[in-house]
Amino acid sequence: MKIKSTFLIMVLVLVFACKDQQKNDLETTEVNTEVNKRTNLLxxxxxxxxxxxxxxxxxxxxxxxxxxxxxxxxxxxxxxxxxxxxxxxxxxxxxxxxxxxxxxxxxxxxxxxxxxxxxxxxxxxxxxxxxxxxxxxxxxxxxxxxxxxxxxxxxxxxx
CATH class of the missing domain: 2.40.128.280 (Lipocalin)
Structure with missing residues (x-):
């Protein structure tokens, strides 16, 4: 039972870590897009x-x-x-x-x-x-x- 609990906790941590990474990548892309729009006014x-x-x-x-x-x-x-x-x-x-x-x-x-x-x-x-x-x-x-x-x-x- 202890092994199953540890395995379940590791899977949950991995899932949440991956979701946070995807969100950070999206935020970085949005920020870069905004910077490009501002720097290319012409x-x-x-x-x-x-x-x-x-x-x-x-x-x-x-x-x-x-x-x-x-x-x-x-x-x-x-x-x-x-x-x-x-x-x-x-x-x-x-x-x-x-x-x-x-x-x-x-x-x-x-x-x-x-x-x-x-x-x-x-x-x-x-x-x-x-x-x-x-x-x-x-x-x-x-x-x-x-x-x-x-x-x-x-x-x-x-x-």
Whole structure:
């Protein structure tokens, strides 16, 4: 009887230990997923809604993109692609490449694009911006040689 009791207790301890381990693995996966969601805020599809012009690092002018054209930018885990609808030419403008970003900076390295963009890419492949980002909007801000803000493109998340 004593052997049966000891064996039963060992089995129960083993069962409960296994259940706790499965729960811990699940909790770890959920935490890692939440961290990945927070660290990849840029991933998704964005639409250009407007622009800011700066003077002395302050916005002095803003205008909407609605009347000019439509521009969409898509970020995957490591790639970026953007396209702009022009009424005069349906195959201009687009660009494709890779990107890196942190809380304050965005770097896009373009590999190829439309005819016009390929000419630009021959001269300059890497584009650096100051980045202001939240969950559903971001601004990529162009800086001058001294680090002053000049111009920004302002995007909102559409997916």
């Amino acid at each position: 991933k998704g599809t964005w639409e250009l809604k407007g622009f800011y012009n700066y003077k002395d690092n302050k916005v002095v002018d803003s205008f909407s993109n609605n009347t000019i054209s439509r521009q969409i930018k898509m970020y995957s885990d490591s790639k970026v692609m953007w396209c702009k609808l022009l009424k005069t030419d349906s195959i201009e403008f687009f660009g494709y490449g890779s990107y890196e970003y942190d809380d304050d900076n965005l770097t896009e390295i373009l590999e190829f694009g439309s005819a016009f963009m390929n000419e630009v890419i021959q001269e300059q492949q890497e584009f650096n911006f100051e980045l202001e980002i939240s969950e559903n909007r971001f601004e990529q801000i162009e800086l001058d040689e001294e680090g002053n803000k000049i111009f920004s493109e302002n995007y909102v998340r559409i997916e």
